[in-house]
Amino acid sequence: MIQPEKVQLYCQDGYCLTGSLYQHELPVPTLPILICPATGIRQRFYQAFATWLFEQGYDVLWFDFRGIGKSLHGKLKDSQASIQDWGMLDIPAAIDYLLQRTQKSQVLMIGHSAGGQLLGVVPNYHRVAKLVAVAGSTGYVKGLSGQTKWFAPVMFKVLFPLSSRLVGYGASRWIGMGENLPKAVARQWREFCSQAGYIENALGKSIFQDFHDKIQIPMTAIHAIDDEIATKTNVEDLLRLYPNAQKKRIELAPREWQHQEIGHMAWFKRSHQNLWPLVLKELQDY
Numbered sequence: 001m002i003q004p005e006k007v008q009l010y011c012q013d014g015y016c017l018t019g020s021l022y023q024h025e026l027p028v029p030t031l032p033i034l035i036c037p038a039t040g041i042r043q044r045f046y047q048a049f050a051t052w053l054f055e056q057g058y059d060v061l062w063f064d065f066r067g068i069g070k071s072l073h074g075k076l077k078d079s080q081a082s083i084q085d086w087g088m089l090d091i092p093a094a095i096d097y098l099l100q101r102t103q104k105s106q107v108l109m110i111g112h113s114a115g116g117q118l119l120g121v122v123p124n125y126h127r128v129a130k131l132v133a134v135a136g137s138t139g140y141v142k143g144l145s146g147q148t149k150w151f152a153p154v155m156f157k158v159l160f161p162l163s164s165r166l167v168g169y170g171a172s173r174w175i176g177m178g179e180n181l182p183k184a185v186a187r188q189w190r191e192f193c194s195q196a197g198y199i200e201n202a203l204g205k206s207i208f209q210d211f212h213d214k215i216q217i218p219m220t221a222i223h224a225i226d227d228e229i230a231t232k233t234n235v236e237d238l239l240r241l242y243p244n245a246q247k248k249r250i251e252l253a254p255r256e257w258q259h260q261e262i263g264h265m266a267w268f269k270r271s272h273q274n275l276w277p278l279v280l281k282e283l284q285d286y
Contacts, residue, residue, distance in 0.1 A: 004050070007101075009063060011093040015085075018070035019043065019063030019094065022054035023101060031129055032102045033283065034094055035062035036115025038135070038265075039083075039189060040178025042069035046112075049268045052276055058108075061098040065090050067182035077168025079182035083189060084207050087118030087199065095127050108283050111136055113230070113264065116221070117198055120212035120241055130286035132279055133221045135264045137234035138198035138241075139189075148228035151175075156190040196237050218246040220282040224262035225253050250282070 004020040011017065020043055033053055035046050043064045050060045064071035066089075067081030098107050106129040111117065116133025119125055137143075141152050155175065163171035163186075170186025172178055181189070192198045203210050221239055223230040232251065239247045254262045257274060266272045267279070 002051070002054070004047070007061070007097065009090075009093045009097045011066075011089040013089055015066055015089065016071075016073075017063050017066060017090055017093060019061055019097070020047065020050070021098075021101065022050060022058075022060045024054075024057075024059060027103070028057055028059060030058050031104055031106055031108050032059040032061065032098050034091075034098055034107045034109050035060065036091055036094070036109060036111040036118075037062070037065060037068075038113035038115055038178070039185070040068060040172050040181055041112070041265075042179060044069075046268050048270050048273070049276060052273065053280065056280060059098070059102050061094060061101075063090075063094055067185060068179050075168075076180055076182060079169070080184060081182040082184040083114065083118075083192065084121065084199070084202060086114070087121040088123070088207070088209065091115075091118060091122050092124050095122070095124050099127060108132075108286070110134060110279065110283060112268065113137075113139075117238060119215060121199060121207055121209055122211065123209065125211050125215055128217060130217055130283060131219045132283045133219070133238065134267050134279060135223050135227055135230040136221050136238055137223065137230035138196060138237040139193040139229055140196045140198070140234050140237055141193050143196070143231050143233035143237060144228055145231050146228040152193070156193065160186040160190055197241065198238065200241055212241050213244060215242050216244045216246070218248070218286045220248045220250060220285075222250045222252070222267075222279065222282065225251055226261050227264045229264050248282075250278075252278075 009017040065086045067079040109131045116136030160170045164183040170181035
């Protein structure tokens, strides 16, 4: 199996991210694809999906956000990374790097969960031709469903504050919620999900650049009916933040796709690769 190239992405503030790149030897006519990860999910989670996209004729870049996986430098408790850094610095650096390597004018973006929530604070948003937000939503606690509706407040109000004091980071691995998180990421995750609108809650406070109204590209949000985080309510809450975008929402029922469950995380697993052509089809429609 072909192995991706490991690459270094330098952000405007000098921070270095580690990413993975599939690039064809000869230029391809398609726009390159950028995969932006979910909160606390390492880039290796997306490799099978990225390999499939490459086989469909696309150059593909995916990476770890700062403070996560191979983009964590030093001890986690010392990391100053925040969610706003991911949107304002990390995603822009990934876009610029991919365009520089492929000599294209725009990228196609697939954002998983948090990776699809942050385009409104990305300075070079105009370099994105289309966004497909997979399980993308605001994560508003009152819009959650199932066990997550009761579990999330405990994570936000008890686990994160307690672990941040005791060990210096948000101990999300303790409960099977991806990698442990820099304390500022854990704090902002709580703050952003405590009210409707997610990152909208930081605008004019810690974030002073807002491009939501300027974004006019096609934008598709795909989610499953058994996703307890990206519920219909929370997905629509995300889409409303982009009043001038060409918005579309697709909701899948797992059994109609021969799956017992899809939820929030299964989209990119090999077991669910029959969902991948749908994601790509939406990405191609711009």
